[in-house]
Every structure is written in structure tokens, then in C-alpha cells.
Amino acid sequence: MKRENLGSLAVCIVVLLLLFAGAAGAATRSSGKNFAAYKWTDFQNGDTLQLDTDGSGIITIPARITSLTIDGQKIKRTDTCIKTEDPHPGVVLTVQNLEITAPHNNPGIDFRDTTGLNKLLLSGTNAVTAGDGIDAGIYVPEGISLTIDNAPGADGSITA
Secondary structure (H helix, E strand, O other): OOHHHHHHHHHHHHHHHHHHHHHOOOOEEEOOOEHHHOOOOOOOOOOEEEOOOOOEEEEEEOOOOOEEEEEOOOOEEOOEEEEEOOOEOOOEEEEEOOEEEOOOOOOOEEOOOEOOEEEEEEEEEEEEEOOOOOOOOEEOOOOOEEEEEEOOOOOEEEEO
């Protein structure tokens, strides 16, 4: 083979490797309108759940998912809250432009069913409001650990 053909072949191989590496990364998945009915079957750790523009409901993170991003798309939602399956080993939850108000007697984000360390990472402007009858926008019971910080490479804030 000629030397110039080998160079072209090497460039093609590098491009293919980069394409396959990108395809194996985290995915963004749409929640559908009924958040409570979301099927987590294809969801992997590190994926992003993008909330449907007209959706609402209780989002229950399965125990096998320990790292995810929930993208609220800067849309104000009512009757929406996030909780974990019971028991859950702990979760790294990134919220991105999320603005939710929980249903009656529910916190906006509920860590009560976790048994390990939890992280809440912030990207963009976020607001989490409890439903009527409860005070906590984010509920972390005694004995459960929660660290709140900015997501890597992002500036974030939260009102709860």
C-alpha cells in the first residue's frame, strides 16, 4: 500500500472511533406527559431525562439508577415531584433549569428512601416548592446525607 493511502486509512479509523465513542455516551430521553408512567427500561446511569413540556406527575428514580440529570427546560410545572424507589442506595441527581411545585403533602425532591450518600448538582436556575401541607421543598430526613453543589462546568442555583 502507498504511504499516502495509509495516512488516509488512519484518518478514517480515527473518525470512526470518535463516532463510536460519542454514540456510547449518555443519552437524553423524553419523559412523556405522565411522568409517573415513565418506563425506565432503556435508561442508564448518566442519562438525562428531559421533562415533556406539558407533563407532570411523580418521578420515581429506580434503585438501579444512581446518577442522572433531570432537565426541566425552564418550564414551570405543578403537581410534580421527584423521589427515589424504596430502598435506594443513594443518587447523584443533577437538576437543570427545573421549576416544580409538588402535589399536596409532598416535598419537591424527596430523599427519604435513600440509604447512602446523595448529591444534588445544580445547572441553571432551579426552583423546588413543596405541595400544600408540607414545609420542605427538598426533604432530607435525619441520618441521610445530601451534598448540594454546582454540576461540573456549570453555574447553578436553587430556591427551595
